[in-house]
Amino acid sequence: MDKQRRKFLKIAGASVVAGIGAPAIVKLTSSPALASSAGHAPAADVHGGHVEEAPKGVRLGMVIDMRKMEEQPGQLDNAIAACINAHNVPQFPDSKNEIKWLWKAPFENVFTDHSGYHASNKITDTDFAVLCNHCDDPPCVRACPTQATFKVKSTGIVAMDFHRCIGCRFCMAACPYGARSFNWQDPRPYIKKYNKEFPSRMKGVVEKCNFCAERLALGKEPACVEACKGTGAITFGDLNDAKSELRAVLDKEFTIQRKSTLGTKPSVFYIV
Amino acid sequence: MIEKTLKGKPAYWIWLAFLGMFMAIGAACYVRQYNFGLGMTGMSRDVSWGLYISQFTFLVGVAAGGVMLVLPYYIHNYKEFGRITILGEFLAIAAIVMCLMFIMADLGQPMRALNVVLHPSPNSMLFYDAIVLNGYLFLNILCGWVILTAEKKQVKPPKWIYFFVYLSIPFAVSIHTVTAMLYCGLPGRHFWLSAIIAPRFLASAFAAGPALIVIACLVLKRVAGFDAGRKAMDKLVTIIIYAAILNMFFVGLEFFVGYYSNIPGHKHALEYLFFGLEHHGHVYNNLVPFMWAFVILAFGSIALLATPLARKKNDFFLGLGCAGLFLAFWLDKGIGFVLAGFVPTPLHEITEYIPTANELGITIGVWATGFLVVTLLYKIAIGVEHEVEEC
Numbered sequence: 136m137d138k139q140r141r142k143f144l145k146i147a148g149a150s151v152v153a154g155i156g157a158p159a160i161v162k163l164t165s166s167p168a169l170a171s172s173a174g175h176a177p178a179a180d181v182h183g184g185h186v187e188e189a190p191k192g193v194r195l196g197m198v199i200d201m202r203k204m205e206e207q208p209g210q211l212d213n214a215i216a217a218c219i220n221a222h223n224v225p226q227f228p229d230s231k232n233e234i235k236w237l238w239k240a241p242f243e244n245v246f247t248d249h250s251g252y253h254a255s256n257k258i259t260d261t262d263f264a265v266l267c268n269h270c271d272d273p274p275c276v277r278a279c280p281t282q283a284t285f286k287v288k289s290t291g292i293v294a295m296d297f298h299r300c301i302g303c304r305f306c307m308a309a310c311p312y313g314a315r316s317f318n319w320q321d322p323r324p325y326i327k328k329y330n331k332e333f334p335s336r337m338k339g340v341v342e343k344c345n346f347c348a349e350r351l352a353l354g355k356e357p358a359c360v361e362a363c364k365g366t367g368a369i370t371f372g373d374l375n376d377a378k379s380e381l382r383a384v385l386d387k388e389f390t391i392q393r394k395s396t397l398g399t400k401p402s403v404f405y406i407v
Numbered sequence: 408m409i410e411k412t413l414k415g416k417p418a419y420w421i422w423l424a425f426l427g428m429f430m431a432i433g434a435a436c437y438v439r440q441y442n443f444g445l446g447m448t449g450m451s452r453d454v455s456w457g458l459y460i461s462q463f464t465f466l467v468g469v470a471a472g473g474v475m476l477v478l479p480y481y482i483h484n485y486k487e488f489g490r491i492t493i494l495g496e497f498l499a500i501a502a503i504v505m506c507l508m509f510i511m512a513d514l515g516q517p518m519r520a521l522n523v524v525l526h527p528s529p530n531s532m533l534f535y536d537a538i539v540l541n542g543y544l545f546l547n548i549l550c551g552w553v554i555l556t557a558e559k560k561q562v563k564p565p566k567w568i569y570f571f572v573y574l575s576i577p578f579a580v581s582i583h584t585v586t587a588m589l590y591c592g593l594p595g596r597h598f599w600l601s602a603i604i605a606p607r608f609l610a611s612a613f614a615a616g617p618a619l620i621v622i623a624c625l626v627l628k629r630v631a632g633f634d635a636g637r638k639a640m641d642k643l644v645t646i647i648i649y650a651a652i653l654n655m656f657f658v659g660l661e662f663f664v665g666y667y668s669n670i671p672g673h674k675h676a677l678e679y680l681f682f683g684l685e686h687h688g689h690v691y692n693n694l695v696p697f698m699w700a701f702v703i704l705a706f707g708s709i710a711l712l713a714t715p716l717a718r719k720k721n722d723f724f725l726g727l728g729c730a731g732l733f734l735a736f737w738l739d740k741g742i743g744f745v746l747a748g749f750v751p752t753p754l755h756e757i758t759e760y761i762p763t764a765n766e767l768g769i770t771i772g773v774w775a776t777g778f779l780v781v782t783l784l785y786k787i788a789i790g791v792e793h794e795v796e797e798c
Contacts, residue, residue: 230758231451244754265754274594280533281522301522302445302515305533307455311595313753317455317515319446338444339515397594 194271194291195346196374196402197360198384199264203368205257210368211239211264214359221347221358223335225325234316236344237266237359242407248394258407264359264369267314267344268393268401269293278309284341291374291402292346302339311397315343374402408559411790412783418630422782426775433772436765437512445515448766453758454749458770459513463506465615465741466777467586468608470502470543472616474579475646481572487639493788494620494635496551499579501781502616503544508773532588539581546575551784559791561798583608590748598676599748601664607657608740613650615736617643618729623785625726631789637719644712644725651709651732658739676747679757684750686757693759694746697738704735 204210218224218237225234239262243251251259273293275284283299284306286292307315321338329335333349336342347357355361360371372381384390390404440447450457473495479485480492511517528534550572557564587605594600621643624635665673678684681699683692708731711717717724751757762770 230453232446233452235452240754244756247753247755277530278532278593280528280531280537281519281526282528283522283526299519299522299526300516301519303510303513303533304455304515305531305589307452308590308596308748309593311593311753313453316452318444319448319450320444338446341515394595399594 192291192375193289194374194402195269195351196291196372196381196404197346198370198381198388198390198404198406200368200370200384200388200406201261201263202406203366204264204363205261207366207368210363210366211262214264214362214369215239217358217362218344220328220330221350222333222345223322223326223330225322225335226327227322227325232319234318234322234342235265235314236316236342237264239263240265246391246393246405248396249391263405265312265314266359266403267293267346268312268399268403269344269346271400271402272398274309274311274397274399275306275315278305280305287348290346290348290351292348293343294345294348295342297334297336297340297342300340302341304341306341311394311399312401315341317341408555408787408791411787415786419782419786423779426779426782429771429775430779431772433769433775436768436772439765440512440769441517445513447763449760449762451758451760453752453756454746454760456513456745456749457760458762458766459509461741461745462770462773463509463513464586464608464745465737466502466505466509467540467582468612468736468740469616469619470499470506471579471583471609471612472614472619473499473502473547474576475613475617475643475650476620477572477579478576479642481569482576485642487636487642490792491620491624491635491639491643493551493555494623494785495616496547496575497784497788498616498620498623498781499547500544500551500784501777503540503547503582504780505773505777506540507544508776509770512769512773532585532592536582536585536589539578539585543575543578543582546571546578550575555788555791558795561795580609583612590745595753596748597672598750601661603657603660607654607661610650610654610657611736611740614647614654615733615740617647617650618733621647621729622726622733623781625722627785627789628722631785633789633792640725641718644718644729647729647732648709648712651705651736654736654739655705655709676750679750680743680747684757686751691750691757691759693761694743697742701735701738701743704731704738708732708735 215237219226222236224236227233242249242254242258242261242263245263245265269292271291273284273286276286276293279285280303281299281301283296283301285294285296287294302317304317307317318336318338318340323335326335347355347359350357356364357371360369363369370381370384372379374381374385376382384406385404388406390406392401392404395401436447448457448459476488476492476495480488511520514520523534523537550568553568554564554572584605587608590596590599591601591604621640624633624640627633628635662677665677675684679691680694683690683695685691708728711724711731712728714724717728746760749758749760
């Protein structure tokens with residue numbers, strides 16, 4: 136079962152790279168040749184003052200433009216609702232049991248190493264989108280004793296095998312972004328609307344955002360990206376593809392990453 | 408030799424029944440937790456490890472503490488420890504049994520525990536912890552049993568066993584070092600991210616483990632007519648005092664680094680532990696009483712153990728000092744250390760943790776099992792000692 140699942144995920148990931156699927160995905164990885172040729176010149180990364188490793192292969196990432204998110208109130212809520220529907224994320228009434236994939240939090244909570252002292256009202260009044268950063272060097276993957284959480288080589292997605300996870304929660308202690316949730320009890324009674332396209336989880340396993348790997352495999356965009364379509368609030372694509380829309384945004388705008396000083400190399404960028 | 412556990416005074420059976428009662432309660436609580444999930448505990452999304460993992464961490468130390476008897480006896484040929492080295496080895500067995508039980512109690516999917524072996528992940532510290540803990544358990548069972556069997560037959564232990572005895576010494580150090588590495592290698596958890604965690608763990612282990620052995624010796628003297636010898640006890644207390652002082656020194660260093668550098672992330676957890684942490688107008692201070700009890704008990708017990716009253720004359724004060732120190736380091740490592748690592752959360756919120764009754768039931772059940780194991784093993788060891796003396 137486990138092996139089949141892993142195999143499935145690998146094939147799913149590979150099909151993303153190969154561009155099998157809808158044009159939207161072909162666009163994401165439209166020029167693999169250029170992506171690999173870009174590998175010769177290490178891109179100096181200004182975020183956090185680090186030089187990130189030379190890009191290799193596909194590394195999916197995301198830019199969240201909070202200016203555009205704000206322009207249309209309710210935009211982020213739509214994205215969150217789409218995520219919840221896509222992944223059968225249970226809604227517990229209490230914070231103790233909470234399962235969160237994509238959620239919102241104030242600036243000071245999201246960017247804990249940025250000062251909120253005399254920050255503009257725009258920043259203090261806005262709720263920021265929070266999700267797994269799909270780090271290039273993920274501490275959760277390092278900590279996992281069973282490889283139940285792993286980096287998909289072909290996409291850079293930090294994925295989970297719910298059937299292998301033993302529920303030790305080492306990854307939750309290791310994640311510096313609080314992106315992981317644990318099923319403290321059977322989540323099924325708390326799923327509001329069951330979506331047959333994605334499995335629900337059982338008690339005793341950890342879960343988190345998967346960058347909609349299952350949708351990518353079908354040639355669709357991630358649920359949150361689709362929900363914000365046309366607004367430019369979320370741009371998704373290959374960080375290593377110099378011609379991607381994502382890179383165009385990154386080249387143009389000043390972006391920040393969460394806790395970049397920890398060396399995890401997050402793949403999620405923010406424009407505040 | 409196992410037959411020695413089957414004969415005993417009424418007090419022995421009453422003690423076993425007493426422990427058995429708590430084990431039964433623990434088992435019943437575990438069945439509830441197994442069926443419902445870990446939501447039966449006080450743990451939450453923010454404080455994702457609780458009493459189970461903190462007990463595990465403390466007990467790894469108790470297990471490692473046994474080496475403070477093995478090392479002087481086998482490496483430095485300190486003969487006085489000859490009678491009690493076996494007590495250290497058997498205590499280590501019981502402590503590791505408890506550690507493994509706490510780990511199992513903490514797993515969300517305990518039936519998948521073997522995935523750690525089936526999918527070995529050399530990048531995970533838990534992988535190494537499983538290796539060294541099981542290795543140390545095996546070494547102590549092997550060494551303890553072979554050496555005790557030789558004693559029973561009144562022959563010298565076979566030469567090959569010394570290889571395993573010497574091997575158990577680095578293993579003892581490694582179990583607590585690797586356990587410290589579970590914590591101190593995690594980015595973003597400032598309180599744990601400190602190179603002094605492993606030495607601090609070892610220091611408190613080398614005080615708490617032997618302190619429990621001294622208490623065990625005092626109890627065995629009364630109930631089983633086993634005299635460890637004044638000189639051995641006195642040397643053990645010297646070891647305990649030095650180790651305890653080292654631990655307090657290391658705690659002090661953590662304070663210096665936090666407060667002199669004045670980096671908020673380095674201070675938060677210490678503030679939360681000792682003074683209460685203010686956040687959005689609310690002061691979070693659940694653990695403050697425990698931590699000051701730790702400080703007072705630790706210094707009080709060190710002072711008491713250093714006086715001639717406890718060391719030379721009075722068994723009661725000796726026992727009191729050791730019990731105080733054991734409790735102090737349990738408060739420090741068995742409560743404060745693990746829980747404070749989760750404060751504040753990665754999103755700078757504060758969630759406090761209070762264990763549930765069911766969780767406490769399981770915890771007490773595991774401790775009772777450990778005491779049962781150590782009682783049975785000590786019964787065997789003392790039985791053999793008496794048998795040899797009679798010959």
